[in-house]
Amino acid sequence: MSQLEELLAVWLPRQRWFSGKGIPIRQIRVESRHTLVSAGPDGPDLDVLVLQAGQRGRSSRYQLLLGSRPPGSLPPDLARVAIGVCRTAGGRPTVVYDAAHDAQLTGLLLRRFAEPAAPGQSGQVRFRTLPGERIRPGTTGRILTGEQSNTSLVFGQDYILKTFRRLWPGPNPDLELTMALSGSPYVARSCGWIEADLPGYTTPTTLAMLQRFIPQATDGWVLATANVRSLLDGTGSDRQSAFTGEAARLGRTTAEVHRSLAAALPTDVLSPVGAAALADAMVQRLATASAEVPELAEHAPRVMAAYTDFAEVDEPLPIQRIHGDYHLGQAVRTGAGWVLLDFEGEPTVPVRDRQRLSSPLRDVAGMLRSFDYAAGYLLVGHPGDPELEWAAHAWAQHNREAFCRGYADGGGSDPEKHLTVLRAFEFDKAVYEVLYEARNRPNWLRVPLESIASAAAAPPVPG
Template structure:
């Protein structure tokens, strides 16, 4: 490996968006390098790198926005973002750092949209804008913090640029679906995107998506957990009206996607194949998390019930990774974000049609998470647990009612399907928490344990037939 590649091999595992945590990096290779901004020998440069990270025989692509400056010219506020000192493109040694933190470079990055320049041999990096859209440069980008699998920069009150870190060949679903929903009041309007031709692939790959910024909006997860906190502190708290409105909004977005993009039905044989895939995920998770294995037989029963569903199941393009952290609440109503699906899954798989009830299941799981989040790390308190369960029950029910009222499939009439999707999502959560946030593992495990215990209707069952619990 080159000196820069060696530095990146140490830096990558520390990044929130790196999906291969816990697995040793065997090799880092810079596949492509594009100079987006060059300010001369004494100024900052901005390079877009496509790198290959090899781990256990598998290789994953990532995008790195790499800033570089002469060693003594790095501003103090960027010192903590430094990756190291090395020669860049055969020149003199320079400090290389994460350019997403550099106001000067992020401002210049947005300016590239105003000219729609291309970079590299035969224009292999292209800045695109939607027809009729004019981009106005408005200063530096403010880096959004938090647990994100990508990197987002907010420009004033005008734009947000989301840079996709894990790269898969082809158009990112976030671009596709936002384009299909353009003009909807329930999404941020797309303005443009950055694309590149990756080595060995004919179709362009989406590097970043530029959208209008929705000001004065609050994250759905923040709203929900603050509401739970108020309740657990003994005060009055009701989120059900917001949950119902979110359900209606979700149904309307699903309807818009069904009108704009292809639809189909999932045949009984295809449903059986989908159930087999759920079983495989359960087996993998049970092998890695032994606490899950004792509940596997009951989960398998839910999957078997799903496999026996004999009526065609409508399928279409869906959000794919739907939860409270993917919605925001401005004054006008709920707005949905991040339609890319699960970033660790290849784009082709994320583009497949699926039941909109999978999105419903994801949001129901998120209400359980919001209820259980504040109980993590605390001693068991029956009263607090009961209050959290009650909160989750009310808001899950409200969301399902709103979804049906908004024209979506009534969850109460598709309990077998929804139950299987909820279990499948919870199994995924078990693996995620075990690998990334072990202290949160109790949240999905308690959900599965309670659901698998066979609690009957009237004693706390969900709309999907699984008990409403904090996690």
């Protein structure tokens, strides 16, 4: 490995967006390097790196905006994102760092959108804008905190640039679906994207997506958990009904977006063979999770029964493109209503799988699980308090019901008429959550486990 690759092999596993945590990196290679800014010996320089990380027979691609400056010239606020010191091809030492945190360099990215044919731009990295879209440069990018799998930069009050850390060949579903929803009041408007040619692939790969920023919007998870907290601490006795109204509005918005996706992109009906294959995949995830988390095993028979019921459903199940990773954190509340974000799907799943048609009820199940999470995670610090548990579970149930009513009112399939399908999707999502929490946040493991225990103890769904 080169000196830079040796530094990256140590640095990469420590990043929160690195998906291979806990597995040693056996090989790391800079697959391609594209210079966007070259300021000479005094820097700073900006390069786009595509990295190949090999781990136990699997290989993953990651994107890094690499900044470089002479030693001693790195501003103090960038010291925490330094990767190390290595030598350039000319033999000069240089400090390399994660340039996504460098406001001076990220401001130049926005200028590239305004001047996509700027001299010196690499032909393999292209800045695209939508027809008629005029980008206003002049603002620097600030990191949006809270993200785990990607990194977003906010430019003033106008734009947000989402850079995809893990790369998959081809167009990213977030760009694909947002473009399909162009003109919808329920998504942020797309302005452009950055694409690159990866070695061995003929289809350009999406590196980043530029959208209009929505100022003064509140994250759905923040709104929901604040409402739960006010109930649990006794300050919000009259506010529960207020949030069920928001849940119903979110349900209607979700249905509207699903209808728009179905109108713009291909649809189909899940065949019995497809349903059986989907149930088999659910069973495999359950087996994997039960082996890793013994507490889940006692509920496995009832969960398996739900999967069997799903495989035997003989009603037509419409399938289409869906959000794919839907929860309260993927929606923001504005003065005008709800806006949905991040149509990328689960970032660790290959793009070809995320692009497959699926039932919109899978998104519904994801949001229902999110209501359970909003209630359950606040109980983590209050174990064994029956009164608080009752209040939290009642909050979740009321908002689940409101969301489903809103979804049906908005033209979506009435979840109450598809309980067998919905139950299977909810269990599958909860099993995924069990694995995630066991590996990443053991203190939260009780949240999905208690949901599974409660659902497994419920009577079987009729029909």
